[in-house]
Amino acid sequence: MAAQVPTAYYLVLAAILFSIGVGSFLIKRNIITIFISIELMLNAVNLTFVAFAHQWHQISGQIFVFFVMVVAAAEAAVGLAIIIAIFRTRQTLNVDQIDLMKL
Amino acid sequence: MQLALFIIFGALAVAGALNLLLQRHPINSALSLVVVMMSLAVLYWSLGAEFLAAAQVIVYSGAIMVLFVFVIMLLNAGKEEKTTGSRAAYIAGFPGAAAIFCLLTFVFLSEQKALGVANLGGHLNSGLNNIEELSRVLFTKLLLPFEVTSVLILVAILGAVVLARKEDQ
Numbered sequence: 001m002a003a004q005v006p007t008a009y010y011l012v013l014a015a016i017l018f019s020i021g022v023g024s025f026l027i028k029r030n031i032i033t034i035f036i037s038i039e040l041m042l043n044a045v046n047l048t049f050v051a052f053a054h055q056w057h058q059i060s061g062q063i064f065v066f067f068v069m070v071v072a073a074a075e076a077a078v079g080l081a082i083i084i085a086i087f088r089t090r091q092t093l094n095v096d097q098i099d100l101m102k103l
Numbered sequence: 104m105q106l107a108l109f110i111i112f113g114a115l116a117v118a119g120a121l122n123l124l125l126q127r128h129p130i131n132s133a134l135s136l137v138v139v140m141m142s143l144a145v146l147y148w149s150l151g152a153e154f155l156a157a158a159q160v161i162v163y164s165g166a167i168m169v170l171f172v173f174v175i176m177l178l179n180a181g182k183e184e185k186t187t188g189s190r191a192a193y194i195a196g197f198p199g200a201a202a203i204f205c206l207l208t209f210v211f212l213s214e215q216k217a218l219g220v221a222n223l224g225g226h227l228n229s230g231l232n233n234i235e236e237l238s239r240v241l242f243t244k245l246l247l248p249f250e251v252t253s254v255l256i257l258v259a260i261l262g263a264v265v266l267a268r269k270e271d272q
Contacts, residue, residue: 010221020123023196046155050146053152054152073259088269
């Protein structure tokens with residue numbers, strides 16, 4: 001019999017990835033890298049969905065991941081278009097210099 | 104087998120994520136995210152989600168990351184420069200992320216008894232395979248949301264075209 005892995009370990013791995021995503025979202029100053037860390041957080045949440053779907057023998061968790069992937073693809077397309085538009089008007093990718101709406 | 108897969112690809116995913124955090128050039132961050140996504144695809148497969156593993160490779164590490172790399176190359180993004188705002192983010196960012204990690208890990212490990220173990224291969228209710236079961240739910244119970252996502256994609260395509268278009272013409 002092969003060695004088994006507790007489901008909690010998968011969830012802890014997802015927590016590690018999510019916290020790295022949160023940390024890099026807060027620390028990075030480049031708008032593209034911030035967007036990349038959002039994708040990392042989405043992936044971490046997907047892993048918890050798949051782990052729970054496996055745990056409870058339900059397909060619903062995998063359906064959730066499917067829809068998250070679809071929305072992430074749409075979000076990436078629109079977000080990168082926004083980044084291109086920002087770069088065209090401001091000539092910078094640094095979020096500290098894009099502060100028009102800041103008080 | 105399950106344990107070996109989990110250790111190897113879990114470590115690879117964490118290493119890729121840390122590399123994403125530490126690299127200063129966007130293209131290096133994007134390529135380390137590809138490593139994370141590929142190892143997550145293996146983990147999905149080991150949890151019995153074969154379709155999602157394939158979709159992860161095709162959609163995420165294929166389509167989305169190509170889009171990212173394309174935009175990074177298009178905008179000729181260089182190394183990010185340090186500014187005054189980032190020092191405050193360092194002070195708040197690391198403790199905040201560590202607090203989230205500690206809270207989540209505490210909850211998951213204290214509920215470990217109730218959660219059980221993961222076996223290699225799918226163990227879903229019926230004897231169907233993963234893709235058959237997924238599509239059966241998608242095309243019967245969730246047909247309307249599934250079709251509405253096509254409208255969402257269409258709107259996203261139109262939005263991307265409108266946003267990225269040059270205005271002075």
